[in-house]
Each structure stands twice: as structure tokens, then as C-alpha cells.
Amino acid sequence: MSSLQDGLVRLEDARALLNVFLLLDAPDLCHISVVDKHRHAFEMAESAWCQLCEVTWQSKSARFHLTPELARHLAMSSKAATWREHYMQALLDGHRQNLRPEELNTLRWAFNFTPSAGGRGSASMQFVEFRAAAAGGATGHLIMKGYPPLPYELIEDGTVLDIANFPPHYVRRLDTWEWEITNDNVTFASCFNDDVQYSDRGFLQVTVDDVMEQAGGLVVRGDAEQLLRRGGALPPNIVLLRLLHSVLRGEMGSEGE
DSSP states (O other), X not given: OOHXXXXXXXXXXXXXXXXXXXXXXXXXXXXXXXXXOOHHXXXXXXXXXXXXXXXXXXXXXXXXXXXXXXXXXXXXXXXXXXXXXXXXHHHHHHTOOSOOHHHHHHSEEEEEEOGXXXXXXXXXXXXXXXXXXXXXXXXXXXXXXXXXXXXXXXXXGGTEEEETTSOOEEEEEOTTSOEEEEOSXXXXXXXXXXXOOOOSTTSSOOOHHHHHHHHTTSSOHHHHHHHHHHOSSOOHHHHHHHHHHHHHHHHHHHHHO
């Protein structure tokens, strides 16, 4: 076989191997990385890891999408890191549940009330700012329309946010790798630029089911639909009746114990 033919065979073998690598998931690629020591196979596996990063991150918030800018940033910030390492590091960070103070200060945050507290979907949503007292600090002031600056503190290793004298707000990581901060009355959701993808708790659109749940069974579906057509929060009498029912259920439960 001539050297040209030999080279073409090796090229076809390499293309076939690359096509196989591109079909593998992360565990399979890890197994290949352990058993294969050939440089050309490692380089092909790196291409597969890069594709896996792109596909996985595409399902997350737009801030994590593998754009040319992000690829350049990864290359400059850690020249020795492989795409496999980038994938593993991103996966670990995506499962992190404690919000860092610098993330609270620098991310874009949208705010809304729940329907029971007066939220009207996108009509009552606003963007707010957590302004740190010192760079990267866990304390500062929440800046939002309709309120004076409200003091806040991120506590419990970044899992609880205290704001003024309001009930505690609890931090949760979303499947998109964005953040949710909530109590019974309000929701904060991090987002990329002004692109709010969060839709739970009546954040962008109040549904009939939201109203039914928030009313605690004190309104029928027809009344809930009429309420949504009119706009606005639950009527004060419904809120008071729900509170009274909660108190009475609590007392009856304690008597039965």
C-alpha cells in the first residue's frame, strides 16, 4: 500500500473515531480518557467534550451559553484547562446551592409579589438592585421602586437572605442555573440582561390556578377567572378569611393533639 493510501486510511479511521466520540456522553468520555493514552484520540475526545459543553450549556440560562466570547474567556482565564475540566467545573458550580455575595451584587434581579400579596404578573414586576455596603460584602441595601433603601444581609452560608424586618427569604438554585429567592409574599429571580425566564409563583402571568391556590379554596373558579379579567390582587376580605381559616385550623389541630 502506498504512503498516500496509508495516509487516507488513517484519516478515515480518525474521522470514524471522531464521529464515535461525538455520540458519547460524559461518563463514556471519562472511561475513554482513562484507558486511551494516544494523543490523537485525546484531541478528538476534547472536540467531543467541547460539543458536550455546548449542548449542555445551551439548555441553561443564556449567560452560560457557549458563545465565542465565553470560549475566549475560558481560554484566557485557564490556559491549561481542558474542555473536560470546563465541563466538570461548570457542572459542579451549577449544582451549588449557596449564593455568593458578589453574585447577589452583580447579577440582574427581577422582583415580584406573589398573587396573594398583590402580584399581577408582568404588570407588577420590576428590576431591583442589591447594593453592597462594601465590594463583595454580604450586607447592603436593596434598591427598588416604591420603597426606601432596605437593609439586607445574606446569611446561613448564602442560603437565607434577610431584608429589613420582613420574613426570611430562602435561596434556591434553578434548573437553568439561575437563582430564586423567595418567601410567602415575594420572589426575586436572577436573569440574563432583562430576559426574565422565571415563570413560577405567578411571576410573569397570574393563572386561575394561582388565584385558586392563593385563595385557599375560598373562591370558585368562575370568581377567580373574573378576578383575573379585572386585574389586581385578591380582595381584602378573601385575604382576611384565609388568615382566619388558617388560625382556626391551627387551633383545632392543637386541641386534637
